Amino acid sequence: MARERSGPTLAHLVLATRLKSLREAAGLSRKQAADALGAHPVTVRRIEQAQTSLDEGQVRSLLGAYGAPDAEIEEFLGKLATANLPGWWHPWRSVMDPWQLDLMSVESATSIIRTWEPALVPALLRTRDYARAVDDALRPDLTAAAKEARTELLMVRQERLRTQQIRIWALMSAVALHTRVGGEGVMAEQLTALRAATERSDVTLQIHPLDGPPHALTGKPAITVYRVEAPEIPDRVVREGGPVGAADIWDAPTTVTDYRLLLDYSCATALHPDKSKEALS
Template identity: 50%
Template structure:
């Protein structure tokens, strides 16, 4: 079995189908485990995509659930692809487990919405901005920092290549927080202005003199939508102390979506000039 690097969406979809088939058949975790000759925790891990899919185990479970050959065939045919490591596996040494999970979902997301209360969101950062930020906030060795920059560039490239929609809400404070010096900020501002003109990118900036809005005080937030009915939307909340919560509860995700929708509605229309356009970066 390959080293774990977080499940791909293909893996998550098959795992979710197995869970739904078990529930539809009225088979308990315990009964499914008996069919496998295993512990119920094994079935639970299979259904949560926490372990690689074994073709023999999957076949036994499908037979226990009385799944027809026509319905079982595409599931069995998809096991090999589901077990392949995600493209981010090459950077596994530089990733925390939560990052592997987030990138696994992000890699198939049709829509990524992002907000940061004080900085340019990660997926819109230039290499120089990200490198300077990591030097300021992280004690990681330079070699690890370089790996993170490579990974970020690949994430950005893949989102662009597959035409996924990226919608970012940025507070104007992010453009006044000097990261890396005036030259780095000038390059970052230019990159944001260019990004705002791309077809699949939406950039909104909340001016400093606007009143509080529904995202005021909310930590960095990312909403991920995957076009697969088996996988619900995810909210990724980066809280204080480097804690990250990956939220899949539909009601909680909906609450954050409504908050972000309302804040975006209160912000200047996409395509509006960035605040302070024409002023040298880093100037007061």
């Protein structure tokens, strides 16, 4: 099922899943856990699905009921305190789209980000001026200050991903190389940046040439698949398009697999990374 709202952070999801695992390991039902908490079983279900905030007092009571040792309780509560801190992206919340708020904590926990962009340079490979020019063209609803803030956020995202050595596997159409965004100077700088990106060990770039045949993602909107490192948390797929600033997010394994296969099929018919590098020359 698609979601279009801000959700719990990855850290909260991991902790909620851990609570469920500890309850099950203790052999307790949700009703028994709720009785220990003095609450309704629905409350325990919502806690375990991270549909409500994790209250320190409730968490401590649940862990005690599950027989967790004092050291584990303190470690868990320490992680909860850290999870409750504002995310690094907090200063930009007011200019972020709702789906971006839902994905920021997931993005920082991925091992690889795979993305398809049908008409523009993929966001994670854009230069500052190119990114700003895209918002100038596509987001007339935003103020100049909001556009500048969104551009700054993107630059910080790129730097954090690079520092964390999160792999980016980008697939794009050569259409982007012929779509003038922001003028000749901006395009020249962006082309130089793409060439530099192909030299990075954490980036794989493939291009579908203009004269190539249809492929598995022909006609599809921008798609991003996040491979999440935390075993308790499913991968995510994001499909942009539709209303301005909107996107669909799925975490159902079958849906994520379907989109990952579409990327696989499309990458198989795109230019090899070495040939894609030559296409940028």
